[in-house]
Amino acid sequence: xxxxxxxxRGRTRIQKEKRxxxxxxxxxVFSANGFRGSTIDQIxxxxxxxxxxxxxxxxxxxxxHETLMHRLLDTWLAPLxxxxxxxxxxxxxxxxxxxxxxxxxxxxxxxxxxANEILQGAPRIMPMLEGELKDLVDEKVxxxxxxxxxxxxxxxxxxxxxxxxxxxTQHYADFDVQVRAVLGxxxxxxxxxxxxxxxxxxxxxxxxxxxx
Amino acid sequence: xxxxxxxxRGRTRIQKEKRxxxxxxxxxVFSANGFRGSTIDQIxxxxxxxxxxxxxxxxxxxxxHETLMHRLLDTWLAPLxxxxxxxxxxxxxxxxxxxxxxxxxxxxxxxxxxANEILQGAPRIMPMLEGELKDLVDEKVxxxxxxxxxxxxxxxxxxxxxxxxxxxTQHYADFDVQVRAVLGxxxxxxxxxxxxxxxxxxxxxxxxxxxx
DNA sequence: CAATTTTTTGACCGATTGGACAAACGTTAG
DNA sequence: CTAACGTTTGTCCAATCGGTCAAAAAATTG
Numbered sequence: 001x002x003x004x005x006x007x008x009r010g011r012t013r014i015q016k017e018k019r020x021x022x023x024x025x026x027x028x029v030f031s032a033n034g035f036r037g038s039t040i041d042q043i044x045x046x047x048x049x050x051x052x053x054x055x056x057x058x059x060x061x062x063x064x065h066e067t068l069m070h071r072l073l074d075t076w077l078a079p080l081x082x083x084x085x086x087x088x089x090x091x092x093x094x095x096x097x098x099x100x101x102x103x104x105x106x107x108x109x110x111x112x113x114x115a116n117e118i119l120q121g122a123p124r125i126m127p128m129l130e131g132e133l134k135d136l137v138d139e140k141v142x143x144x145x146x147x148x149x150x151x152x153x154x155x156x157x158x159x160x161x162x163x164x165x166x167x168x169t170q171h172y173a174d175f176d177v178q179v180r181a182v183l184g185x186x187x188x189x190x191x192x193x194x195x196x197x198x199x200x201x202x203x204x205x206x207x208x209x210x211x212x
Numbered sequence: 213x214x215x216x217x218x219x220x221r222g223r224t225r226i227q228k229e230k231r232x233x234x235x236x237x238x239x240x241v242f243s244a245n246g247f248r249g250s251t252i253d254q255i256x257x258x259x260x261x262x263x264x265x266x267x268x269x270x271x272x273x274x275x276x277h278e279t280l281m282h283r284l285l286d287t288w289l290a291p292l293x294x295x296x297x298x299x300x301x302x303x304x305x306x307x308x309x310x311x312x313x314x315x316x317x318x319x320x321x322x323x324x325x326x327a328n329e330i331l332q333g334a335p336r337i338m339p340m341l342e343g344e345l346k347d348l349v350d351e352k353v354x355x356x357x358x359x360x361x362x363x364x365x366x367x368x369x370x371x372x373x374x375x376x377x378x379x380x381t382q383h384y385a386d387f388d389v390q391v392r393a394v395l396g397x398x399x400x401x402x403x404x405x406x407x408x409x410x411x412x413x414x415x416x417x418x419x420x421x422x423x424x
Numbered sequence: 425c426a427a428t429t430t431t432t433t434g435a436c437c438g439a440t441t442g443g444a445c446a447a448a449c450g451t452t453a454g
Numbered sequence: 455c456t457a458a459c460g461t462t463t464g465t466c467c468a469a470t471c472g473g474t475c476a477a478a479a480a481a482t483t484g
Contacts, residue, residue, distance in 0.1 A: 014431075014481090033332065036249035040472065052474085053432050061472065112331055115386070119324055119331070120245065122389045129393035137394050154418065159395060160411035164380045167387070171379035174327070177334045181341035182349050183371060199372035206366065207419030224460075252442065264444085265462055273442065 019057050022047045023071075026064045031109035034116045035065055062124075069117065069125050072110055073132065079103060080162075083140055089147040090205055097200050100169035105193045111173035137162060153208045161208075168200055231269050234259045235283075238276045243321035246328045247277055274336075281329060281337050284322055285344065291315060292374075295352055301359040302417055309412050312381035317405045323385035349374060365420045373420075380412055 011019075025047035029038045040061050044054040058064045079099040083092055104111055122129055137159070144158040172179060172193065180188040187195070223231075237258035241250045252273050256266040270276045291311040295304055316323055334341055349371070356370040384391060384405065392400040399407070 034246050034249060037246060037332070050433060055473065056431070115331055118387050118390050119327055120249070126389070126393065129390055134394050134396065154414070156414050157407050157411040159399065160408050163383055163391060164412070164415060167379040167383035168376050171375055175330050175379070177338070178330050178341055179375060181338065182346050184346065187371065195369050196372050199369040200376070202366070202368050203376060203415065203419040206421070207415040209418065262463060267443065268461070
């Protein structure tokens with residue numbers, strides 16, 4: 001029996017392993033060149049196998065990308081999911097910013113893959129944006145609104161607050177080459193994430209300090 | 213004599229006009245699909261001419277992109293160039309944020325073209341980033357440092373302040389589809405730029421209010 | 425061992441791509 | 455008019471692309 005892409009059943013040990021190798025290679029290639037800029041040959045070479053061999057595990061180039069994007073969104077939303085109102089609002093926000101910045105530092109390829117997809121108009125994940133993502137944001141917006149009502153943080157627009165956190169943190173992954181070019185050799189080393197963390201904490205925590 | 217791409221001399225009126233039409237079409241196509249994702253045929257069609265005709269004005273696909281990127285950087289740096297210390301620091305910063313946000317609103321294609329290039333590792337404009345861009349930022353960092361020394365704004369990292377302004381404003385162009393998907397039909401209309409402007413002003417101006 | 429199934433590969437295919445080129449067309453100057 | 459120059463197009467080409475296929479090689483099973 002040939003492998004059925006639709007049925008998760010019947011995956012042998014080799015299939016599971018090779019599919020992981022391919023996905024890892026595809027993440028590397030897709031995040032660096034975008035979907036249309038990447039070729040199956042490139043991915044196959046990065047995965048250490050021939051093109052027909054790769055196509056034995058994923059029938060179409062788009063299947064690889066789709067699998068990658070589905071996994072990605074879960075990883076990507078995880079930090080926001082952790083945001084809840086059991087702790088102190090300022091502490092919660094600081095933790096969220098830190099987690100997002102750590103993701104930009106530790107998973108820049110994932111961030112760039114996501115950025116690539118959105119830049120092209122999100123043709124393959126639009127439903128997920130309007131569904132899962134929007135629902136999660138709506139939920140967290142209510143949490144933030146609660147903080148504002150109770151005077152724990154300044155009143156402002158919760159949606160744009162979330163956008164600002166996304167934008168500033170992901171910037172260090174997506175625009176990494178620009179950040180390093182501007183900072184130069186001295187300031188552009190690994191310490192840039194520490195500097196960024198300090199700055200962003202100050203910006204957001206001072207910027208959201210409740211007036212009273 | 214055939215047209216020399218290297219010599220700006222000898223451009224007829226028709227050449228100037230057609231080159232502009234091509235660049236406008238290329239901006240549309242490149243910003244939506246990236247460099248490798250765009251074809252000469254697409255650009256030619258958007259420009260209302262045949263592919264060989266287009267190649268009469270630009271010998272290679274890359275020449276179009278290069279011309280576009282060179283112009284782009286000038287446009288892109290203009291708002292930052294205007295930042296100087298003749299006015300009140302807070303007013304200057306507010307103006308800068310507003311100008312950048314207006315650019316994201318009025319020139320989203322340019323923003324996405326730039327983002328695409330940086331995402332791919334800036335293969336074609338790296339020298340400009342390390343040269344012009346870095347020099348300009350270094351200069352403005354000194355301006356901001358002066359404001360901090362004189363106690364007009366809070367002491368913080370000027371480089372990351374600039375990054376944060378870039379990231380938050382360009383986010384509304386580069387991640388537009390995500391912003392609109394998350395905001396939904398009600399809040400995602402044209403008013404979103406007004407909301408963003410209000411939020412960003414509050415965030416940055418409160419976040420940078422000097423502690424006295 | 426042999427039979428069967430899974431994995432791998434070389435060769436191939438049609439479509440698309442960036443680009444070349446010569447011929448045709450248009451325009452202008454003498 | 456004609457010669458020269460600028461512009462446009464149809465046709466063509468080599469390279470690359472995503473993907474197929476049959477057959478070989480490995481692995482698994484009995």
